[in-house]
Amino acid sequence: MFHYLTLAALLFSIGLFGVITRRNTIGILMSLELMFNAVNINFVTFNRYIMTDGLTGQIFAIFIVVVAAAEATVGLAIVLLVYRNWRGIDSDNYAVMKW
Amino acid sequence: MSQAADVSIVFWILSFVILVCGFLVVSLKNIFHCALCLVLCLTAVAGIYILLGAEFLAAAQVLIYVGAVSVLMIFAVMLTSNLASHKIVQTNQNTMTAFFACLVFALGAVVLIGGTKVWRYATDVLPAENVLTIGKLLMTEFMLPFEVVSVLLLAAIIGAIVLAREEGS
Amino acid sequence: MIEHAYIIPLLQLFAFVLIVFFLRWREPLSAACSIAMIAIGWVMSIVVLIEMIGCHGVAYEAYFYLTAFASLNFEIGILVDPLTAVMLMVVTTVGGCVVIYSVGYMKGDPRFSRFFSYLSLFLFSMLGLVLANNFFMIFIFWELVGLTSYLLIGFWFEKKVASDAGKKAFITTRIGDLGFIVGLLLIAVYTGTFNFGEVFDKAGAGVIPAGVLTVIAVFVFCGAVGKSAQFPLHVWLPDAMEGPTPVSALIHAATMVAAGVYLVARTMPLFVASAEAAMVVAVIGLITSFIAASIGLVQNDIKRVLAYSTVSQLGYMIMALGLFGYDSAHNHHSAGYVAGTLHLMTHGCFKGLLFLGAGSVIHAVHTNNIQEMGGLGPKMRTTAITFMIASLSIAGIFPFSGFWSKDEIIATVQHHPIFMFFTLVIAFMTAFYMWRLCFLTFFGKPRDQRKFDRVHESPRVMTWPLVFLAFLSIFAGWVALPWLHHGYSSFVYYGEIHHAGPNYLLMIISTIVALSGIGLAYLIYYKQAISADRLAERFKPVYTLLYNKYYFDELYDLILIRPLMAFARFMWTFDARVIDGLVNLTGSATILWSDIKEWFDTWIVDGAVNGIGWLVKQCSAVLRFLEPGRVQFYVLFILAGIVVAALAKFEGAFIAARWPVLSAICLAGLLVLGLLTRFAEAGQKEIQAAADAADMNAEGQEQ
Numbered sequence: 001m002f003h004y005l006t007l008a009a010l011l012f013s014i015g016l017f018g019v020i021t022r023r024n025t026i027g028i029l030m031s032l033e034l035m036f037n038a039v040n041i042n043f044v045t046f047n048r049y050i051m052t053d054g055l056t057g058q059i060f061a062i063f064i065v066v067v068a069a070a071e072a073t074v075g076l077a078i079v080l081l082v083y084r085n086w087r088g089i090d091s092d093n094y095a096v097m098k099w
Numbered sequence: 100m101s102q103a104a105d106v107s108i109v110f111w112i113l114s115f116v117i118l119v120c121g122f123l124v125v126s127l128k129n130i131f132h133c134a135l136c137l138v139l140c141l142t143a144v145a146g147i148y149i150l151l152g153a154e155f156l157a158a159a160q161v162l163i164y165v166g167a168v169s170v171l172m173i174f175a176v177m178l179t180s181n182l183a184s185h186k187i188v189q190t191n192q193n194t195m196t197a198f199f200a201c202l203v204f205a206l207g208a209v210v211l212i213g214g215t216k217v218w219r220y221a222t223d224v225l226p227a228e229n230v231l232t233i234g235k236l237l238m239t240e241f242m243l244p245f246e247v248v249s250v251l252l253l254a255a256i257i258g259a260i261v262l263a264r265e266e267g268s
Numbered sequence: 269m270i271e272h273a274y275i276i277p278l279l280q281l282f283a284f285v286l287i288v289f290f291l292r293w294r295e296p297l298s299a300a301c302s303i304a305m306i307a308i309g310w311v312m313s314i315v316v317l318i319e320m321i322g323c324h325g326v327a328y329e330a331y332f333y334l335t336a337f338a339s340l341n342f343e344i345g346i347l348v349d350p351l352t353a354v355m356l357m358v359v360t361t362v363g364g365c366v367v368i369y370s371v372g373y374m375k376g377d378p379r380f381s382r383f384f385s386y387l388s389l390f391l392f393s394m395l396g397l398v399l400a401n402n403f404f405m406i407f408i409f410w411e412l413v414g415l416t417s418y419l420l421i422g423f424w425f426e427k428k429v430a431s432d433a434g435k436k437a438f439i440t441t442r443i444g445d446l447g448f449i450v451g452l453l454l455i456a457v458y459t460g461t462f463n464f465g466e467v468f469d470k471a472g473a474g475v476i477p478a479g480v481l482t483v484i485a486v487f488v489f490c491g492a493v494g495k496s497a498q499f500p501l502h503v504w505l506p507d508a509m510e511g512p513t514p515v516s517a518l519i520h521a522a523t524m525v526a527a528g529v530y531l532v533a534r535t536m537p538l539f540v541a542s543a544e545a546a547m548v549v550a551v552i553g554l555i556t557s558f559i560a561a562s563i564g565l566v567q568n569d570i571k572r573v574l575a576y577s578t579v580s581q582l583g584y585m586i587m588a589l590g591l592f593g594y595d596s597a598h599n600h601h602s603a604g605y606v607a608g609t610l611h612l613m614t615h616g617c618f619k620g621l622l623f624l625g626a627g628s629v630i631h632a633v634h635t636n637n638i639q640e641m642g643g644l645g646p647k648m649r650t651t652a653i654t655f656m657i658a659s660l661s662i663a664g665i666f667p668f669s670g671f672w673s674k675d676e677i678i679a680t681v682q683h684h685p686i687f688m689f690f691t692l693v694i695a696f697m698t699a700f701y702m703w704r705l706c707f708l709t710f711f712g713k714p715r716d717q718r719k720f721d722r723v724h725e726s727p728r729v730m731t732w733p734l735v736f737l738a739f740l741s742i743f744a745g746w747v748a749l750p751w752l753h754h755g756y757s758s759f760v761y762y763g764e765i766h767h768a769g770p771n772y773l774l775m776i777i778s779t780i781v782a783l784s785g786i787g788l789a790y791l792i793y794y795k796q797a798i799s800a801d802r803l804a805e806r807f808k809p810v811y812t813l814l815y816n817k818y819y820f821d822e823l824y825d826l827i828l829i830r831p832l833m834a835f836a837r838f839m840w841t842f843d844a845r846v847i848d849g850l851v852n853l854t855g856s857a858t859i860l861w862s863d864i865k866e867w868f869d870t871w872i873v874d875g876a877v878n879g880i881g882w883l884v885k886q887c888s889a890v891l892r893f894l895e896p897g898r899v900q901f902y903v904l905f906i907l908a909g910i911v912v913a914a915l916a917k918f919e920g921a922f923i924a925a926r927w928p929v930l931s932a933i934c935l936a937g938l939l940v941l942g943l944l945t946r947f948a949e950a951g952q953k954e955i956q957a958a959a960d961a962a963d964m965n966a967e968g969q970e971q
């Protein structure tokens with residue numbers, strides 16, 4: 001089980017790194033997907049080794065997938081909008097609320 | 100049924116692919132290549148699911164993520180990015196900070212996991228019919244979340260369409 | 269009346285106060301006041317004299333105790349003895365004549381009343397001086413006399429010469445007074461008293477050591493040197509002629525300069541006790557007399573001649589008194605005391621007359637220069653005759669007053685060959701210059717015709733005093749006729765009565781000397797048989813020396829005045845520099861202090877305030893990092909927080925114990941990395957911008 005958990009943790013870290021670092025917004029979204037997947041792996045692992053009755057983990061992972069899809073949709077729509085208005089999707093330019 | 104010893108070579112291959120592709124996703128300059136790597140990564144994750152006995156999830160993963168979301172992403176990439184330039188820097192200034200932070204996090208997580216001595220391992224096994232069980236649970240126990248998620252999907256679709264609509268059309 | 273002798277000076281003081289405060293604007297009244305007071309004083313003096321003669325010269329003393337200071341008694345009192353009585357007479361007589369004369373002389377002067385007030389004040393001082401019974405009191409009046417002399421000499425102070433003369437007189441006599449004060453202090457130290465009687469008793473008893481006694485006597489004599497214009501302090505008297513002629517007559521002929529002689533006479537016990545001091549006195553008197561007489565030979569200012577004559581005659585008196593002291597110290601009989609005091613009296617009369625007569629001439633001719641006069645005799649009969657009577661008296665012709673007093677003086681010096689020789693020479697010179705004066709002024713042809721035409725005799729108020737004094741000049745000395753047994757020498761004497769019979773040899777010698785002097789003057793100036801100018805040419809160096817008064821004034825100027833002025837100037841400069849420097853320093857220090865405070869205020873106070881602002885800015889610059897408005901940063905911070913929380917909740921012993929430190933290290937590391945990358949980003953952006961520009965250029969070129 002440790003291997004799966006370790007894998008999930010590493011994947012999560014990678015995704016996290018990407019979220020923090022990526023300049024391209026779509027890149028951020030992609031890194032976010034990685035994080036989601038890592039979480040899913042985690043859930044499924046726990047479901048398989050810790051709490052097997054009810055398949056709760058897998059159900060939850062399904063929901064996560066669905067919500068992630070929805071979120072990716074809306075996010076990309078926003079990205080398109082941003083691209084249309086600002087001629088670029090460099091996340092450095094999103095510092096409008098900067099003090 | 101068993102502890103950590105149950106890892107086969109497939110796991111290693113798959114995890115290698117996942118990690119490598121993941122890293123590539125976050126660091127490649129060409130965003131299109133990133134998208135492609137993401138596809139590969141997600142596919143490998145589906146493989147992991149199968150190893151963990153979540154067949155339905157693996158299928159769903161492939162269908163939704165690889166089939167739809169990744170394609171959507173590729174579309175978005177092609178609609179918005181300046182692909183051809185090699186001079187675009189894809190990472191902002193926080194690279195080092197983030198690297199160390201994530202490194203710490205990862206190490207912390209690994210240590211945490213490794214240091215945990217007491218796992219309440221399950222004694223039961225997974226149900227044999229995975230798809231059937233999931234279907235049943237979705238309709239009985241998780242009815243409400245199921246419906247809500249549907250509504251959410253609807254809202255997302257409508258929202259996306261509203262947002263991405265051309266002006267004046 | 270003797271007991272009330274103190275009234276005499278007080279009357280003059282009363283006149284002074286009255287004129288100054290009440291009668292200033294009524295000129296006739298102020299003159300009348302002065303005259304009245306001095307007239308009363310004159311009458312009282314006569315009474316005093318008669319009483320004195322009546323009680324056979326027994327001294328009377330009365331005093332009023334003032335205060336004591338360290339066992340030294342201060343008192344004011346009067347001492348009336350024959351000498352005092354004689355002095356009173358002289359002062360009041362000559363004073364009265366001068367006051368009456370001044371009515372005519374000062375007529376029309378804008379400060380008429382002030383003049384009379386000064387005269388009264390002077391008479392007060394002089395009378396107080398002669399009545400004093402102790403050194404302290406005599407010193408007070410001594411100074412008062414000096415003060416009034418200054419006021420009177422510089423009366424016409426608009427003329428710089430006059431005010432300078434007043435200053436010179438005051439300062440020169442002051443130098444003498446300095447010696448007098450030292451003498452006084454020594455007396456106080458060694459005898460513990462100021463009273464004349466007590467001091468002289470102690471001096472005679474040998475209480476004072478001999479050397480100290482000599483020193484005291486010499487110092488006391490210093491005062492007389494200053495006041496009586498003896499060598500070397502004689503320089504002020506000729507200049508003092510700048511004052512009005514009545515002033516010259518009163519002060520510089522009869523009274524003030526006589527104060528010195530009076531002092532020596534009064535303090536004779538000191539000189540009798542100390543032969544050395546007495547010889548000093550005599551020698552100085554002789555030197556003075558000779559120098560002054562020689563200068564007087566060639567002067568052209570009528571008053572100057574008379575001034576030098578005064579100095580010379582005073583020298584005679586001083587010399588006589590000095591020789592008396594010397595002889596008495598060696599227990600020889602000497603006529604010196606009688607001679608000196610008698611000559612004082614007669615000199616007062618004829619010198620006063622000479623000055624008043626000169627004043628009359630000047631009043632008529634409006635010039636002091638005898639070279640511009642001549643032939644005034646027929647036009648100014650009274651003046652001329654009285655003047656000539658006085659000249660005969662001063663020359664010592666029988667039977668005028670001067671003859672008798674000069675005879676006494678020659679009797680004094682008869683046992684001292686050198687003194688005798690010089691005395692006769694001086695007598696010759698005296699006769700010569702006086703008659704030179706007479707011949708040049710009243711005889712011959714007028715040298716300045718214009719002035720001559722305006723000449724007229726003086727008014728009667730001026731000529732009556734002349735007549736009166738002429739009368740005295742003839743007969744006043746007759747009290748000392750050697751054939752008298754109870755004459756002057758029985759009245760005014762020192763020690764024991766010394767009654768020498770008439771010495772016909774001396775009388776003849778002095779008469780010959782005097783007549784030869786007059787004869788020479790007659791030859792040169794009346795007959796013009798010998799030319800004065802040729803004589804002057806022949807003896808040119810001598811003439812120049814005499815004409816320039818032996819260059820005394822120049823000498824004093826060089827030695828004393830110039831260094832003193834230089835010193836004063838130096839002190840002024842130093843004072844101004846130091847004081848100014850201090851003030852400027854204070855100002856500079858204040859400015860410096862305010863500069864420091866300004867610096868302090870700007871840098872430290874403002875710096876503190878600005879520093880706080882800067883600190884806040886820096887903190888905010890750092891903290892701004894936390895809120896960049898970018899979601900990605902926020903994710904990073906969330907991650908940091910999770911790390912901290914994870915560390916805190918860690919169950920491993922090593923980390924759980926040190927989780928704050930570790931979390932702090934982690935956060936700090938994150939911060940540092942963030943700052944580093946922030947600066948790196950700037951470089952990255954530049955590269956990016958340059959790359960973009962190059963790219964666009966490339967695209968442009970392609971197209």
